[in-house]
Structure formats: C-alpha cells, structure tokens
Amino acid sequence: xxxxxxxxxxxxxxxxxxxxxxxxxxxxxxxxxxxxxxxxxxxxxxxxxxxxxxxxxxxxxxxxxxxxxxxxxxxxxxxxxxxxxxxxxxxxxxxxxxxxxxxxxxxxxxxxxxxxxxxxxxxxxxxxxxxxxxxxxxxxxxxxxxxxxxxxxxxxxxxxxxxxxxxxxxxxxxxxxxxxxxxxxxxxxxxxxxxxxxxxxxxxxxxxxxxxxxxxxxxxxxxxxxxxxxxxxxxxxxxxxxxxxxxxxxxxxxxxxxxxxxxxxxxxxxxxxxxxxxxxxxxxxxxxxxxxxxxxxxxxxxxxxxxxxxxxxxxxxxxxxxxxxxxxxxxxxxxxxxxxxxxxxxxxxxxxxxxxxxxxxxxxxxxxxxxxxxxxxxxxxxxxxxxxxxxxxxxxxxxxxxxxxxxxxxxxxxxxxxxxxxxxxxxxxxxxxxxxxxxxxxxxxxxxxxxxxxxxxxxxxxxxxxxxxxxxxxxxxxxxxxxxxxxxxxxxxxxxxxxxxxxxxxxxxxxxxxxxxxxxxxxxxxxxxxxxxxxxxxxxxxxxxxxxxxxxxxxxxxxxxxxxxxxxxxxxxxxxxxxxxxxxxxxxxxxxxxxxxxxxxxxxxxxxxxxxxxxxxxxxxxxxxxxxxxxxxxxxxxxxxxxxxxxxxxxxxxxxxxxxxxxxxxxxxxxxxxxxxxxxxxxxxxxxxxxxxxxxxxxxxxxxxxxxxxxxxxxxxxxxxxxxxxxxxxxxxxxxxxxxxxxxxxxxxxx
Amino acid sequence: xxxxxxxxxxxxxxxxxxxxxxxxxxxxxxxxxxxxxxxxxxxxxxxxxxxxxxxxxxxxxxxx
Numbered sequence: 001x002x003x004x005x006x007x008x009x010x011x012x013x014x015x016x017x018x019x020x021x022x023x024x025x026x027x028x029x030x031x032x033x034x035x036x037x038x039x040x041x042x043x044x045x046x047x048x049x050x051x052x053x054x055x056x057x058x059x060x061x062x063x064x065x066x067x068x069x070x071x072x073x074x075x076x077x078x079x080x081x082x083x084x085x086x087x088x089x090x091x092x093x094x095x096x097x098x099x100x101x102x103x104x105x106x107x108x109x110x111x112x113x114x115x116x117x118x119x120x121x122x123x124x125x126x127x128x129x130x131x132x133x134x135x136x137x138x139x140x141x142x143x144x145x146x147x148x149x150x151x152x153x154x155x156x157x158x159x160x161x162x163x164x165x166x167x168x169x170x171x172x173x174x175x176x177x178x179x180x181x182x183x184x185x186x187x188x189x190x191x192x193x194x195x196x197x198x199x200x201x202x203x204x205x206x207x208x209x210x211x212x213x214x215x216x217x218x219x220x221x222x223x224x225x226x227x228x229x230x231x232x233x234x235x236x237x238x239x240x241x242x243x244x245x246x247x248x249x250x251x252x253x254x255x256x257x258x259x260x261x262x263x264x265x266x267x268x269x270x271x272x273x274x275x276x277x278x279x280x281x282x283x284x285x286x287x288x289x290x291x292x293x294x295x296x297x298x299x300x301x302x303x304x305x306x307x308x309x310x311x312x313x314x315x316x317x318x319x320x321x322x323x324x325x326x327x328x329x330x331x332x333x334x335x336x337x338x339x340x341x342x343x344x345x346x347x348x349x350x351x352x353x354x355x356x357x358x359x360x361x362x363x364x365x366x367x368x369x370x371x372x373x374x375x376x377x378x379x380x381x382x383x384x385x386x387x388x389x390x391x392x393x394x395x396x397x398x399x400x401x402x403x404x405x406x407x408x409x410x411x412x413x414x415x416x417x418x419x420x421x422x423x424x425x426x427x428x429x430x431x432x433x434x435x436x437x438x439x440x441x442x443x444x445x446x447x448x449x450x451x452x453x454x455x456x457x458x459x460x461x462x463x464x465x466x467x468x469x470x471x472x473x474x475x476x477x478x479x480x481x482x483x484x485x486x487x488x489x490x491x492x493x494x495x496x497x498x499x500x501x502x503x504x505x506x507x508x509x510x511x512x513x514x515x516x517x518x519x520x521x522x523x524x525x526x527x528x529x530x531x532x533x534x535x536x537x538x539x540x541x542x543x544x545x546x547x548x549x550x551x552x553x554x555x556x557x558x559x560x561x562x563x564x565x566x567x568x569x570x571x572x573x574x575x576x577x578x579x580x581x582x583x584x585x586x587x588x589x590x591x592x593x594x595x596x597x598x599x600x601x602x603x604x605x606x607x608x609x610x611x612x613x614x615x616x617x618x619x620x621x622x623x624x625x626x627x628x629x630x631x632x633x634x635x636x637x638x639x640x641x642x643x644x645x646x647x648x649x650x651x652x653x654x655x656x657x658x659x660x661x662x663x664x665x666x667x668x669x670x671x672x673x674x675x676x677x678x679x680x681x682x683x684x685x686x687x688x689x690x691x692x693x694x695x696x697x698x699x700x701x702x703x704x705x706x707x708x709x710x711x712x713x714x715x716x717x718x719x720x721x722x723x724x725x726x727x728x729x730x731x732x733x734x735x736x737x738x739x740x741x742x743x744x745x746x747x748x749x750x751x
Numbered sequence: 752x753x754x755x756x757x758x759x760x761x762x763x764x765x766x767x768x769x770x771x772x773x774x775x776x777x778x779x780x781x782x783x784x785x786x787x788x789x790x791x792x793x794x795x796x797x798x799x800x801x802x803x804x805x806x807x808x809x810x811x812x813x814x815x
Contacts, residue, residue, distance in 0.1 A: 341815075342811070342814050342815060343814045343815070344814065346813070346814045347814075386810075386813030386814065387777075387813060388809065388810070388813060389813075687802075701761070704762075705761050705762040706761065706762055706791075706793065707761040707762075708758045708759065708760060708761060708767070708793070708795055709758065709759040709760075709761050710757070710758055710759075711757065711759055716761065717758070717795070719793070719796075726796070728796065728798070728801065742798070744798045744801050744802055745801065746796060746801040746802075746805050746806065746809065747776055747809050748774045748775065748776040748796075748805055748808070748809060749774070749775050749776065750772055750773070750774045750775075750783075750785065750794045750796055751772060751773055751775075751792075751794065
C-alpha cells in the first residue's frame with residue numbers, strides 16, 4: 001500500500017476531528033469531554049478538562065464569553081448546550097488549583113508588561129516552560145479589570161486560586177513601577193531581557209504585533225492586539241500565542257510553522273442531527289446561583305455527543321471491530337508492514353463485504369472497499385493471504401470457469417448473435433430452470449439470434465484480491481464474447497454488470513430487466529405488496545434498479561422501499577464475507593432481513609438465497625415471472641448450499657446442450673450412489689466441504705482400499721488429500737451405494 | 752465414529768498403534784502422538800483434533 005495514499009485515506013475519515021464546540025474555542029477546550037464528565041457527575045474531571053487547556057481555568061470558567069456555545073450542534077435539535085453554565089458548575093463543584101508542570105529551568109529572562117488575562121496567561125505559560133518571568137503591572141493589582149465585577153459574576157476566590165500559580169511558578173511581579181514611555185527606552189530593556197511581551201493597551205504607545213505570531217518589527221519584542229477588550233477567552237488565547245512565539249524565538253525555531261489550526265477554526269466533524277429529538281435547555285431553579293449538580297448533569301446529558309460514525313452506524317462489518325475507518329486504515333497498513341509476527345488484522349481485512357455503503361454515507365466519500373481491496377491485493381501479491389480465507393469461493397469460481405459450466409454458442413439455427421444472454425453463475429446455480437425460461441423468452445422476442453454465454457465474470461477473484469485469477473476470468477469471458485461476434489450482453493446478474501462496467505468497458509452490457517416482455521409471458525398475479533431489496537453491486541446503477549421496479553409495477557406489485565434509494569445493504573455474500581467470516585455474514589444478512597416484515601423481492605439470486613438461509617421469506621423477480629409448474633411457494637424455497645449450486649450449474653449446461661443443440665455430453669460416470677441426510681449436508685455446508693469432495697474421498701477409498709475401519713460398526717473412514725486439504729469421510733455401505741455419516745477436513749499435513 | 756476405539760487399516764488389515772508423527776503447515780512442524788498403521792504408515796487424525804486444536808493452529812499460522 002502506498003504510504004501517501006494511506007495518509008489520504010486517513011485524512012478522509014473525520015471521526016477524530018474536533019467537535020464544533022472545541023474548534024470554535026480559540027483555546028480548544030474540549031467541551032464535549034467536559035459535558036461527558038459533568039453528565040456522570042464527575043465535576044472534578046470536568047474541571048481538569050478546562051485546566052488542561054487554559055492557564056487560568058477558574059477565572060475562565062466564570063468570565064468566558066463561550067464562542068463554543070454559538071457553534072453547538074445541539075442547536076439543530078433544541079437549544080445549544082449551555083456549556084458556560086457547565087463550566088461554572090465544574091468550577092463550583094470540582095474547581096481546584098491547577099496542577100502545574102514545569103519543564104527544566106532555562107536561564108533566559110522574559111519581561112511581560114501588563115497583567116490582564118493575556119499578560120497573566122503568557123507569564124504562566126512561559127514560566128511553565130522553564131523561563132524566568134517578570135510580570136509588570138503599572139497599576140496596584142493584577143487583573144485589575146476583573147476585580148470590580150462582583151462575586152456574583154466572578155468570585156474573588158477564583159482570582160485568588162488562579163493567581164496562586166504565579167507564586168508557585170516563581171514569577172516575579174512588580175506593581176506600580178514606572179517604565180520609560182518612549183519607544184527607544186522601552187527597546188533598551190532588551191539589554192536586560194531576552195524577550196518582551198506587551199499586553200494590548202498596557203502601555204500608552206502601541207506596538208503592532210503580527211496577528212498570527214504577535215511578533216513586532218523589533219526582534220524579541222512581541223505585542224498583543226485588541227482582543228483584550230473583545231473577549232476574555234481571546235485575551236487568554238493572545239497570551240498563549242505570545243508564549244508560543246517567545247518560546248520559538250528563544251529556541252531559534254520558526255515562528256510561523258504548523259500554526260494553521262491554532263485559534264478557532266471551522267470543524268470538519270460531521271454530526272447528523274436529523275434523527276435527534278429536540279430538547280430544550282435545562283433551566284436553573286435559581287439563576288443567580290447557577291446549576292445545581294443535578295441540573296448540570298441533566299443539561300450535560302443533552303450533549304449528543306458530536307461524532308460522525310455515519311458508516312459505522314449502517315455497517316455490521318465496521319461495527320464488528322469496534323472502531324472507525326481512520327483507525328482501521330492504520331491497522332491495515334500496520335498489518336501489511338509486519339515482517340515477523342502475527343498479522344492480527346487479516347481476518348478484519350477479509351471480512352469486508354465491499355458493498356460501498358460506507359462511501360455513500362461518508363461526508364468525505366472515504367471508500368473502505370478501496371482500502372480493503374488494496375490490502376487484499378497486497379496480501380495475495382506477497383503470499384501473505386491466509387490460504388483458507390477464500391479457498392472455497394475460489395474453487396467454486398474455478399468450477400464456473402471450467403468446462404463443467406462454460407459455454408458460448410449462437411442460438412441454434414443461427415450463425416451470428418444480435419445479443420447474447422449471460423445469466424451469471426449464481427442464477428444458474430440457484431434456479432437453473434429460470435435461465436432456461438429466460439433464454440427461451442429472449443429467443444422469442446429478439447431478432448437476429450440470441451447467443452448464450454455460460455461463464456464467470458471473475459468477481460470472486462476480484463473480491464479475494466487475486467488479480468491473476470480475475471484477469472484470467474475476464475480474458476475467458478472476453479474470448480467468449482468475441483467468439484460470438486462481440487454482441488451486446490444481457491445479464492441477470494448484478495455483479496456481472498458491475499464487473500463488466502468497471503473492468504471490461506469495451507463489452508456493451510444491459511440488465512435483463514428491460515428485455516422482458518410480460519405481455520408475451522402473461523405471468524399469474526404477483527403478491528400484492530413486496531419489499532424491494534437492491535443488490536449492493538448495482539448501488540450506483542440506477543437504471544438497473546429502475547428496470548427491476550418497472551417490471552415489478554407491471555407485475556402489479558405494490559413496492560415497499562426498504563431504504564432511501566442508493567442505501568441498500570449487503571446480504572453477506574459480497575466481498576466473500578460469507579467465506580472469510582460466516583458469523584458476521586449471518587449478522588449482515590439478519591440485519592437486512594429484519595428491516596421489514598414484508599416478504600422481500602430481489603433480482604440477485606445470491607441475495608435471495610442468503611435471506612432464505614436466515615428464514616426470511618424472499619422471492620427472486622424471476623420467481624414471479626416464471627413461477628414453478630408445481631405451484632410451490634417461491635418465498636419458501638431453501639438456499640441450495642454450495643454443493644447443489646455446483647451441481648445446478650453442471651446440470652444446466654448438460655440440459656441446454658441436450659435440449660437446444662441436441663448434444664449429449666458424456667455424463668460424469670457416477671460409479672455409486674451417495675446418500676447424505678439433510679443434517680449431514682448442513683454440517684458439510686458449515687464446514688465448507690463440497691459433496692463432490694466427499695464423493696471423491698469415498699471413490700478414492702473404494703478404489704485403493706486406503707481407508708480405516710472401526711471393527712464391529714460397519715463404518716469406514718476415507719481420507720483423501722487432492723491438494724492442500726485433507727478430507728475425512730465416515731461412510732458405510734457397499735455395492736455401489738454408500739451412506740455418508742460425517743465428514744471433516746484439515747489443512748495440516750500429517751506424516 | 753468413536754475416536755478412542757480401535758481402528759484397523761483397511762489396506763494392511765492390522766490395527767493402528769500410537770506413534771510419534773509430525774504435523775506440518777506453512778513451514779511449521781509439530782511433533783504429535785497419533786494412531787498410525789505400522790504397515791503402510793497411514794495416520795488417523797480424529798475429528799476433535801481436526802476441528803479443534805489443529806484448526807486453531809492452522810489459523811494462527813496463516814496469520815504469521
């Protein structure tokens with residue numbers, strides 16, 4: 001993975017950005033955290049939040065003009081949080097002298113002239129950095145402008161407590177001392193001090209300080225601007241700007257570097273307030289006294305708190321690992337960088353459904369699918385992809401690209417194809433009879449011949465990050481298309497459309513849904529109301545979704561939308577989630593299945609089967625157009641399972657060859673009957689063992705005699721290792737008929 | 752099939768006996784005592800081992 005790209009991905013995730021309140025505060029007081037502490041009744045911790053950000057926390061708690069409150073997102077749903085009242089409550093119930101951390105003493109002298117909020121703040125911050133600070137107050141008292149405010153506004157105790165820091169930090173305070181009034185004489189003080197800071201309005205003349213650094217045209221001389229008069233918190237901020245600039249000046253560092261996010265700035269953090277219930281602010285029973293503890297707790301509980309997590313809210317996968325994309329991207333990158341040790345994120349990487357919903361809901365359009373695919377490709381390229389992760393899916397794809405399934409033919413009696421039907425692997429697996437019906441229909445409604453291509457588009461390999469296998473599948477599909485004279489393809493598979501659209505743009509393709517003429521078919525009345533589930537692979541292909549809806553309306557279905565268009569979720573098959581993390585895939589399907597009690601209709605065979613597996617009644621749109629002859633309830637049709645999917649594909653090819661082209665392919669010689677009870681089949685399914693693997697194991701055992709016997713039971717144990725998996729099959733019987741009782745497998749080789 | 756029961760090799764027609772064997776995967780090797788045919792050397796891996804400890808070790812090795 002490219003490091004720069006990783007950084008770009010990380011910066012796209014805004015979850016760690018400061019909330020609007022903190023970024024509106026020039027001192028970046030974390031009001032969200034302060035509210036959380038207050039909500040819990042831990043006012044001491046709440047006060048610590050304030051004390052961590054400002055040098056005079058008690059004073060600020062009382063006098064702050066709270067620009068945070070004006071930006072509070074709670075205002076979209078009720079009143080903004082009364083952050084200032086919460087700060088006062090924290091001071092009242094948890095206020096204390098701040099803990100002062102002092103760095104090593106530096107033998108440098110600094111003179112701060114003026115002792116209002118910015119001068120005092122600068123003095124405290126510089127003293128904490130280890131400088132010797134002298135604070136000049138031309139009048140008789142520090143913070144003179146705050147002294148007369150009265151206890152109701154600012155308790156004198158607060159000033160006393162905060163000012164105790166000056167003594168603790170050994171700041172020398174000089175009152176009533178005359179300083180020269182002319183600029184030249186003032187500048188001569190530079191001989192006594194290494195740097196000077198003049199608070200705004202502290203002296204009869206004004207130095208002009210640069211707004212970003214407060215540096216004047218005289219080296220080592222810094223001066224405040226007019227914030228003092230406008231806002232107490234900006235006065236404190238000005239003191240902190242001066243302290244940073246003086247520290248940098250004395251260390252010979254750049255005054256301007258990396259100061260972009262100092263002071264207030266617009267927050268990038270997105271907070272969705274749409275679904276929040278409006279809540280009014282808690283009113284204090286005694287406004288003069290301010291909040292009681294209980295009132296403060298109630299008010300703090302109105303804080304959402306602001307966070308994005310838009311993607312995590314809609315995705316079982318992103319929820320599963322209890323974090324958010326910025327951290328996932330870092331984990332994934334770190335996973336790739338491990339040379340020796342355990343790659344803990346492998347399973348996480350292989351569990352994403354690649355459905356793209358996160359990108360759609362992300363305010364910054366971060367695509368986790370892009371991140372995950374890059375990671376999987378890297379793992380495959382470097383040989384670090386766990387061999388078991390996608391083994392069955394890739395073997396199944398190998399079957400779909402083998403002679404057992406692939407076919408490319410012109411319509412019988414035609415030497416060319418105006419269009420060609422590409423049903424896709426999963427429809428051919430799940431309901432091969434629909435493939436036959438659709439192909440018949442297309443032949444009846446299309447002039448110029450309808451070719452047929454049975455092939456795999458390679459989506460499973462792409463999802464697995466296996467570029468070589470994906471390229472092979474694309475090449476084979478392209479060859480079939482060229483063999484038929486490059487016709488436009490009509491497909492029933494959403495993943496095929498997506499793959500062709502993204503990776504084989506030279507092949508024209510359309511969804512089947514706009515090529516069905518219901519007037520000719522005259523299907524029976526469909527169920528009145530059905531909820532439409534769009535497969536995730538057509539998320540950005542509105543015309544495919546619209547085509548399916550038009551057909552449904554024509555069928556007389558009253559459509560229930562499961563979500564806002566474009567926000568469909570995965571069924572758990574996408575991205576091979578079902579193979580790498582079956583438990584998570586179950587939850588993904590369950591979440592979608594639980595969206596509505598109405599029966600679902602979908603136009604992806606895999607989605608339908610996944611719902612069926614979860615016990616959710618669901619039909620494929622073709623179930624409505626070409627209902628089963630026996631009148632069976634299509635919504636109750638069971639998921640066929642891995643083994644029967646392959647069998648379905650192989651049978652479809654054989655039947656089509658026989659019925660349409662009059663060719664009888666030599667059937668695979670099945671030397672014996674295998675009886676497998678449904679509960680044993682379910683176990684095989686869970687263990688991802690195909691019936692074909694079982695058959696070959698038994699066949700191998702019977703042919704070679706390599707099997708184990710448990711005397712007295714009549715049961716045999718066959719073992720077979722065709723490549724990198726050993727299969728064990730417990731079976732009984734003989735004379736061409738066997739019963740399978742159990743099967744398991746392992747990848748370790750034992751000798 | 753009971754896992755502790757006596758097993759006979761179908762080919763060599765003799766009972767399997769406990770033996771030290773080596774289980775290997777992705778370059779890592781582990782000595783382990785399992786039932787083996789003294790004749791052809793076929794080794795029995797019981798279901799509980801294959802779906803339990805052995806599976807866990809395989810998963811751990813795949814993440815190395």
